[in-house]
Amino acid sequence: MAIITALSIWIIPILIGTILVYGTYKRIPTYETFVDGGKEGFSMAISIIPYLVGMLVAIGVFRASGAMDMVLNTIKPFLSIFGVPSEIVPLAIIRPISGTGALGIMSDLLKQYTPDSFIGRLASTLQSSTDTTFYVLTVYFGAVGIHKTGDALKVGLLADCVGVISSIIFVSLIFGR
Amino acid sequence: MVNIIWVTMLVVGIVYAACNGTMDKVNQAVFNSAEEGVTLCLGLISILVFWLGMMKIAEKSGLLTKFSSLFRPILSKLFPEVPTKHPAMGYIVSNTIANMFGLGNAATPLGIKAMEQLKKLNGNKNVASRSMITFLALNTSGLTLVPTTVIAFRMKYHSAAPTEIVGVTILVTICTTTAAILIDRFFYHRRKRKGRE
Numbered sequence: 001m002a003i004i005t006a007l008s009i010w011i012i013p014i015l016i017g018t019i020l021v022y023g024t025y026k027r028i029p030t031y032e033t034f035v036d037g038g039k040e041g042f043s044m045a046i047s048i049i050p051y052l053v054g055m056l057v058a059i060g061v062f063r064a065s066g067a068m069d070m071v072l073n074t075i076k077p078f079l080s081i082f083g084v085p086s087e088i089v090p091l092a093i094i095r096p097i098s099g100t101g102a103l104g105i106m107s108d109l110l111k112q113y114t115p116d117s118f119i120g121r122l123a124s125t126l127q128s129s130t131d132t133t134f135y136v137l138t139v140y141f142g143a144v145g146i147h148k149t150g151d152a153l154k155v156g157l158l159a160d161c162v163g164v165i166s167s168i169i170f171v172s173l174i175f176g177r
Numbered sequence: 178m179v180n181i182i183w184v185t186m187l188v189v190g191i192v193y194a195a196c197n198g199t200m201d202k203v204n205q206a207v208f209n210s211a212e213e214g215v216t217l218c219l220g221l222i223s224i225l226v227f228w229l230g231m232m233k234i235a236e237k238s239g240l241l242t243k244f245s246s247l248f249r250p251i252l253s254k255l256f257p258e259v260p261t262k263h264p265a266m267g268y269i270v271s272n273t274i275a276n277m278f279g280l281g282n283a284a285t286p287l288g289i290k291a292m293e294q295l296k297k298l299n300g301n302k303n304v305a306s307r308s309m310i311t312f313l314a315l316n317t318s319g320l321t322l323v324p325t326t327v328i329a330f331r332m333k334y335h336s337a338a339p340t341e342i343v344g345v346t347i348l349v350t351i352c353t354t355t356a357a358i359l360i361d362r363f364f365y366h367r368r369k370r371k372g373r374e
Contacts, residue, residue, distance in 0.1 A: 012283065019235045026238040037233025041225030044289060045218050053214035058186040060210030064202040065194035096317075107330055115336035124331055124342045128324030129349035131276075133317040136288075140313060141305065143289040144296045148304040151364040153182075155310060156317035159357035163318070166352040170345050 044143050051142030055134060059098055068094075084168065087119050091126055096160045099132035122171045130163040221285065228286040232271070241267030255315075255358065256308045258298070265294035269312060276320055288316055311361050318357035321350050 023030045062068050072093060076086045084092070087109065095102045106127045113119040133156035141149055194203040235241045245252070245267040252259075252266055259265050268291035275284035291312060299306035305313075324346055331339035 016231060019231055019238075019240060022240045023234040023238040028234060028238045030234055033234045033237050034230035036230075037236075038226040038230035040233075041227070041229040041286065042222060044229070044286075045222040045225050048221070049215055049218045052218055053211050054183065056210040056214040056217075057207055058183050058190075060206035060213075061190035061194075061203050062186040063190075064199065064206035065190040066197055066199050066202075067190050067193035070193065103326070103330075106327070107334075110330060110334040110336075115331040115334045116338070120331075120334075120336075121342055121345070124324075124327050125345050125349055128321055128327040128342065128346045129319065130353055131317050131319030136317045137313060139285065140288050140292045140316065141309075144292045146292070146296065146303055146305050146309065150305040150310055151361075151368070152305055152310045152313045155314045155357060155361045155364055158360045159314060159318045159353050162356035163349060163353040166349045167345075170348050170352075174345055 048139055048142045051138045055138045088122055091123055092164045096133035099135055118177050121175055125167045125171055130160050225286045228283055236264055245270040258308050265291055307365055314357040314361040318353040320354050
């Protein structure tokens with residue numbers, strides 16, 4: 001474990017060093033190339049703004065109106081039949097929609113049930129094993145101007161369902177309930 | 178699909194607020210969320226500028242191509258439409274590796290760059306190509322080895338073993354990534370059957 005943690009601290013500096021040394025060795029005008037590439041980053045960040053604002057406002061309105069809580073409470077009993085603990089349901093649903101929202105819910109669950117409880121472990125695993133589908137979709141496709149997203153959202157959301165199910169199975173198997 | 182979900186969230190939210198008297202909160206949410214969106218993007222500028230600058234050097238010097246050739250066998254199976262020497266491959270590889278180490282900040286610019294290259298391959302159309310959907314599936318399923326943020330939160334709440342979830346996370350992440358690839362393949366073949374690709 002210590003090796004993995006150490007590796008994640010070292011990987012970025014090593015990467016930067018390697019790129020610069022190799023670039024110099026290949027006689028690339030490193031600084032000019034860096035500036036050139038960096039310019040793209042600025043316009044890219046600006047071009048994502050409308051996509052992200054649109055999505056975040058919709059999620060914000062849905063949540064603030066109380067509609068999200070209503071939906072959560074309606075499907076809770078249904079999901080409990082399949083062995084999904086009701087405490088985890090809000091996290092499972094918000095995880096693909098809002099990364100910061102999910103982080104908030106996970107933090108709340110860890111505080112309430114302690115990190116070493118079944119719910120705490122399940123919440124941690126769920127939070128770390130999948131990514132925010134809506135965010136990735138909005139930012140990646142938004143930045144390059146893709147309007148017709150095809151089956152991308154469906155694929156992402158179905159994979160998220162698999163994530164929830166396998167989290168419950170593996171956490172129960174490894175740590176017990 | 179995105180259009181429907183977007184409109185539904187907004188309209189249902191507004192109607193629900195009208196019935197339950199939470200309209201003041203909705204008003205607040207509109208402006209707060211819009212602001213959050215802009216702040217998030219502005220926060221991305223520093224990382225995007227730095228990493229895209231660095232990666233430009235890696236691309237021009239040929240390091241990116243060298244790097245991706247290591248993973249060529251697996252990747253050419255996953256992305257049959259991308260030529261193996263194409264810069265898109267290099268960006269896909271570096272994005273995946275950044276994700277694995279929980280370096281979300283470094284992963285985003287690389288992912289966007291990969292998308293840009295994939296779009297070029299697709300004749301600059303504004304429609305998501307097969308490879309783009311596969312790449313997105315890989316990213317949303319979030320292949321993670323070190324969940325840094327979650328470990329930090331577990332430490333904050335005094336876990337006896339903050340890193341004990343790493344093993345489970347890797348198992349689950351392998352499941353979701355495999356599932357994402359399989360689901361992606363299923364939809365691709367469905368589109369093909371229907372003559373849409």
